[in-house]
Amino acid sequence: MEALHDLGTGLLFRKDLQGALEKVLESSIELLDAESGRIELLAPDLDRLCVVAQYGSPDGLPMSRQQLKDAFAPGPAPAGNAALPASTMHAVPLRSRRDELLGAITTCFARPRQLSRHEVRMLDLYAQQASAYIEHMRMQQALRDSEAYLSTLFTNAPVGLSEISLEGRFRKVNRALCQMLCRSEEEMLRASVMDVTAPDDLPASLDAMKRVLDTGEVASIDKEYLRPDGSKVPANSIFNRLLDQWGQPRAILAVTVDMSGRKLAEAALRKSEERYRTLFETIDEGFGLFDPMPGETGAPVDFRIVEVNPAFERETGMSNVTGKTIREVAAGNEQFWLDYFGRVFRTGGSERALFFSRILQRWLSVNAFAIGRTDRRRIAVLLSNITEQKRVQDELAISNERLHLAVEGAGDGVWDWNIEDDTVALTGRWIGILGYQPADQGTPVGEWRERIHPDDVARVAAEVQACLDASVATFVSEFRMRCKDGSYKWVLARGIVVKRDADGRPLRMTGMMSDISERKQSEELIWRHANFDALTGLPNRRLFRDRLEQEVRKAQGAHSQLALLFIDLDRFKQVNDLLGHDAGDHLLLQAAQRLRSCVRDADTVARLGGDEFTVILSQLNGSGQVEQAAQKLLDTLAKPFSIGSEVSYLSGSIGITLYPADATTTEELIRKADQAMYAAKSGGKNRFSYFTQAMDQRAHMRLTLSNELRNALGQHELEVYYQPVVDLSAGNIVKAEALLRWHHPRLGMVQPSEFIPVAEESGTINAIGDWVFRQAAQCSQRWGRRTGRPFQIGVNRSPAQFLSRGGEDPIDYLRQLGLAGNSMSVEITEGLLLNASESVSDRLLEFREAGVQVAIDDFGTGYSSMAYLRRFNIDYLKIDQSFVHDMEIDDGNRAIAESIIVMAHRLGLKVIAEGIETAGQRDLLRAAGCDFGQGFFFSEAVPPAAFEQLLERELH
Secondary structure, three states, X not given: XXXXXXXXXXXXXXXXXXXXXXXXXXXXXXXXXXXXXXXXXXXXXXXXXXXXXXXXXXXXXXXXXXXXXXXXXXXXXXXXXXXXXXXXXXXXXXXXXXXXXXXEEEXXXXXXXXXXXXXXXXXXXXXXXXXXXXXXXXXXXXXXXXXXXXXXXXHHOOOEEEEEOOOOEEEEEXXXXXXXXXXXXXXXXXXXXXXXXOHHHXXXXXXXXXXXXXXXXXXXXXXXXXXXXXXXXXXXXXXXXXXXXXXXXXXXXXXXXXXXXXXXXXXXXXXXXXXXXXXXHHOOOEEEEEEEEEXXXXXXXXXXXXEEOHXXXXXXXXXXXOOOEHHHHOOOOHHHHHHHHHHHHHHOOEEEEXXXXXXXXXXEEEEEEEEOOHHHOEEEEEEEEOHHHHHHHHHHHHHHHHHHHXXXXXXXXXXXXXXXXXXXXXXXXXXXXXXXXXXXXXXXXXXXXXXXXXXOHHHHXXXXXXXXXXXXXXXXXXXXXXXXXXXXXXXXXXXXXXXXXXXXXEEEEEEXXXXXXXXXXXXXXXXXXXXXXXXXXXXXXXXXXXXXXXXXXXXXXXXXXXXXXXXXXXXXXXXXXHHOHHHHHHHHHHHHHHHHHOOOOOOEEEEEEXXXXXXXXXXXXXXXXXXXXXXXXXXXXXXXXXXXXXXXXXXXXXXXXXXXXXXXOHHHHHHHHHHHHHHHHHOOOOEEEEOXXXXXXXXXXXXXXXXXHHHHOOOOOEEEEEEEEEEOOOOOEEEEEEEEEEEEOOOEEEOHHHHHHHHHHHOOHHHHHHHHHHHHHHHXXXXXXXXXXXXXXXXXXXXXXXXXXXXXXXXXXXXXXXXXXXXXXXXXXXXHHHXXXXXXXXXXXXXXXXXXXXXXXXXXXXXXXXXXXXHOOOOEEEEOHHHHHOOOOOHHHHHHHHHHHHHHHHXXXXXXXXXXXXXXXXXXXHHHOOOEEOOOOOOOOEXXXXXXXXXXXXXX
């Protein structure tokens, strides 16, 4: 009873059993689609008839009599679904066509009653119909279960599954195929086989599908599928035909397996086989594989050749040997190979041997080893031709004998160190290098180690240890050793470790020693010539830079300061010119000695060249220490210098830079010290000056001006102004001086004193000077025509223009204009005449011959001398404005100016006074007999148009 499930109860009031059974049949058809059930029909008016239709598991059928009695217990008529009493039961089984018990139809009567034949037959017919229906419903349920199971398998299968229509379109696809082709199920169901097949594989794929539909045979094909991104998936597809209920093809079932992994594995296998075959065919070593041929006892009596590479055939002289035996191919040498292979086969290990082929006159190094299990053991052989190595070994032995003779003949000493007992054996020559006799020889190494110079001991020990540790192959070292007389000699020692134990520990070391004292002396001399000044013995520019770099690195590491002093000797050139170069050299030598005496041993004094020196002060405690050193240097340079019978006086200008405050690199330190030195020299000499940022700015400005000056002429930024030169006795303009002006687009008007030195340094002075001369010559020509007489214009000419032969020839230009030479005058400084070379003298002579007059500018401010006034043809002296400016109140300046005028007139020269600003100055100069004057009192320098207006006023 527990195995059954109550599905429902139907109550009918029918007059006969047939009606009740029909109603049971109707109700059961609606309810029999469950696993089990029970239908009851209660008809109280038919003797309280109860009809029960049961089905379910066989264990619960049919209902027992006792169960029915319990269900229909005696009692009053039930209400609703209450059980009825029963006294007569009749049951008919429900069976399938295979005679499987499906259930039962049971009738129950409250009173005893015998069923008629008609009723029994009716129950049987009903049972047959109910059985057939139950079996049909169960078959449908089983079909539904089967379809659900197949659908689950289709969806979750690990391989790609698809159902393809007769037109080649996908009707059903599973998850694995979608993942394989990187497409969604919706995308696949919109696609066809043609859409997802690589073009090269499409004909074969369609042909296979057609063959499956036509013949029904299963087809397998390897093909490539396409993904949406264009990539290809190698796969194998198996096509099977699906039939409809009439046996006609309705679709194709495709099983698709991703072959990417297998393809990769196959490619890797092919590549591995190719590498093996390439290596096998191309290696220089011979390789062979041999199978043992066992005899009656099981031991091999011969070996068959399985495979050999070309190198094996080449080195052994055997060819076409695959499949043959040792006895067949190794005639005359077969016993060597059989014994050799036999030993390796028995031990299962490896063995190396040397073999000499008398036929080929060739030495072979052979290494045979066993491979595989004992029951399937083979012999593999590697061999190489070592004929050349054997020859080299033999020759090496002979060479060693020759080397021994050569070493003895060359005079080098040989040493042999037994490291285990720390003793050494020395040749007589080795001992003789140090002045000892064979009787003086001691065997302990320590005795000879003590003779190494103390400064070299640590380095030599480290170099020996590096060779012992095999860090280097050869020990090579240069060091000093004490001779018997106590002196030291430079020696070159070389050696190698010739014996080590199994663990690599050195046991013996052998080498040679040579006397290199003469070479070291030569190297020392060459080094001194390369790094020290030949005159003073001080470090030269090269060694100075090296030491400065070292001191900067040390200061950087120690976070300390250092100072660089750049020293230039004042007035050295005058002394050198007056007393000669020998005296100058003697003076430089004394200066170097004085400078060296003023600093500590740790400091460096160097000569850079000429009269320029540097001092590196390291390990500073403060700026006060630098100033003390600088003042000490100035004081010692200011003392008189004795040069033979002459006494000369010099001074020094010192520029100072500090590390790291001013600069952190050697180049910057030198550059800034040089700038500071020029500042000291410009400030009056015999002084020291620290570098300041303003100096760097001025240097930067000079560099900027130098770059911009190159384009100033082409961009019409330069202009020539003219200042009148007045005849002091007549008061009229008779000459002019050409003065250059630079209209800088950013800085405004730049004075010549600022940019002419820049032009001289940059080399642009020639082009600018030639341009100024042309402009002045053209104005001289124009104003000469206006005044009716030659109008002379004075042009300043830089010493750099005299020393260089480049540029235009001014005399040729005057000829082109048709101007007389006296239309122009050239103004030069005294310094040019003091250092006048032959080229300067020749150039001045050319001007004189062409009629161009020469004036000495700023006379009295330099090293004035009557000698050059007599030597050169000078036409004018121009008194410097410094004497004119204070002559009204300074009797000394007035006396100087008057003396210059008198001296010039006695030499036949004219005098021009510069810088006249007052009438009093003009009157004093005119009273002293000065010929000409110029200055702001008459007019400042003005452009050409304004100067022409001055001339026009005088003419009218």
